[in-house]
Amino acid sequence: MFQKILIANRGEIALRVIRACREMGIRSVAVHSTADSDAMHVRLADESVCIGPPPSSQSYLAFPNIISACEITGADAIHPGYGFLSENASFVQIVEDHGLAFIGPTAEHIRVMGDKIAAKETMKALGVPCVPGSDGGVPDVETARIVADQIGYPVIVKATAGGGGRGMKLAPTADDLEHAFQTARSEAKAAFGNDEVYLEKYLTRPRHIEVQVFGDGKGRAVHLGERDCSLQRRHQKVMEEAPGPAITAEMRAHIGKVCADAVAGINYIGAGTIEFLYEDGEFFFIEMNTRLQVEHPVTEAVFGVDLVREQIRVAQGEPMSFVQDELEVLGHAIEVRINAEKLPNFTPSPGNVGMYHAPGGLGVRMDSALYSGYTIPPYYDSLVAKLIVRGRDRPEALSRLQRALSELVIEGIDTTLPLFDALLREPAIQTGSYDIHWLEKWLAGNLE
Numbered sequence: 001m002f003q004k005i006l007i008a009n010r011g012e013i014a015l016r017v018i019r020a021c022r023e024m025g026i027r028s029v030a031v032h033s034t035a036d037s038d039a040m041h042v043r044l045a046d047e048s049v050c051i052g053p054p055p056s057s058q059s060y061l062a063f064p065n066i067i068s069a070c071e072i073t074g075a076d077a078i079h080p081g082y083g084f085l086s087e088n089a090s091f092v093q094i095v096e097d098h099g100l101a102f103i104g105p106t107a108e109h110i111r112v113m114g115d116k117i118a119a120k121e122t123m124k125a126l127g128v129p130c131v132p133g134s135d136g137g138v139p140d141v142e143t144a145r146i147v148a149d150q151i152g153y154p155v156i157v158k159a160t161a162g163g164g165g166r167g168m169k170l171a172p173t174a175d176d177l178e179h180a181f182q183t184a185r186s187e188a189k190a191a192f193g194n195d196e197v198y199l200e201k202y203l204t205r206p207r208h209i210e211v212q213v214f215g216d217g218k219g220r221a222v223h224l225g226e227r228d229c230s231l232q233r234r235h236q237k238v239m240e241e242a243p244g245p246a247i248t249a250e251m252r253a254h255i256g257k258v259c260a261d262a263v264a265g266i267n268y269i270g271a272g273t274i275e276f277l278y279e280d281g282e283f284f285f286i287e288m289n290t291r292l293q294v295e296h297p298v299t300e301a302v303f304g305v306d307l308v309r310e311q312i313r314v315a316q317g318e319p320m321s322f323v324q325d326e327l328e329v330l331g332h333a334i335e336v337r338i339n340a341e342k343l344p345n346f347t348p349s350p351g352n353v354g355m356y357h358a359p360g361g362l363g364v365r366m367d368s369a370l371y372s373g374y375t376i377p378p379y380y381d382s383l384v385a386k387l388i389v390r391g392r393d394r395p396e397a398l399s400r401l402q403r404a405l406s407e408l409v410i411e412g413i414d415t416t417l418p419l420f421d422a423l424l425r426e427p428a429i430q431t432g433s434y435d436i437h438w439l440e441k442w443l444a445g446n447l448e
């Protein structure tokens, strides 16, 4: 059993992990850069270690600094949170070589899912429905043409080493293919040092639906339904909900079982997310994320489970606290991401927080590392708070969100808060009838 867990992260997710540790009677170690000496995660952890200067390359991403912090404090495990080192297979290998436990999947699972072609091949072989496209990498434009003629236009060229929207190029027609292919290739080479690309049929108006899975590493796995994360701007999620407003209980049970069986089949350990594009009643796999995600609280809210606690349990070799039959969606949850950014252009807006007041009451959860008088440093992600509400049904969750937003006060900095009052007035949000393009179109007509 772990005595002490080091959290290789900062901000609200570091708090999230510290809270789970404390409830489990496990001591926590915060690490921080010199820019984060006054950060809330440092105050809330049992111990803290400064691991370097502000740039994350020299602190939150510096392997030796983090391993040394474990050795100094006697931590026996590392929780990576999301971002930073959470999907770095080399880091996981080094952690294990030092006799420490990584709270997350194996280096091999991270490596396979980080290679988007290998991920798709793996999932396809496990019976997960995938977007029609090339079988593996496409070596040249001539081959791309043959594949594209088979699957039909529009097609999208994606980088094998990409993901999360990086390194993709759309070819609406055959006339656009050569340019899309060459551009995707050279951008992939520049961004990832790997120019391999693959082709997919481009779905024109899908939703982004992701299924939460959880494995014990011993061939048992469950699913915890789906989240609809279609509301994105430049591949950054803005608002997420569970369950998906377009997904029926029958569809959830079906795709959920496909996903749980797939991850059981690879002895997956810990939390994972299987991303789909959903269009006209069909699911198409695109990517798998091998980490706890930012939006995991909406799943926790409707299933009544603590995903971080479960991550820690399985990393210690214990079973999960539940089996599939005990998992049931209860109600509806919505999360909004509050960023320190100035509208209408979402310009980063770090600085001094004046008054801060978090909302409360039934069905309200605020995950944030903010406090009155805190200075948000300019070096990191602009996410400063996640407001999560749960209601007995979607309309109740929506009105509770509006109510909670009316209580929230963040003074001194610009935030994306004004966006949410405006969004809640939109019929498409009220009815849940949006796709992956809805938010960008709405922003173009309403803010810019």
Ligand code: MV4
Binding pocket: 131, 156, 163, 164, 165, 166, 200, 201, 202, 203, 204, 207, 208, 229, 230, 232, 235, 277, 286, 287, 436, 437
């Ligand atoms: C697609 C697609 C349409 N067709 N793949 C963007 C992020 C990355 N995870 C996959 N992405 C997309 N892949 C096919 N075959 C459209 C997108 C996409 C998108 C997906 C999810 C949420 C927002 C999006 C915004 C633009 C494009």
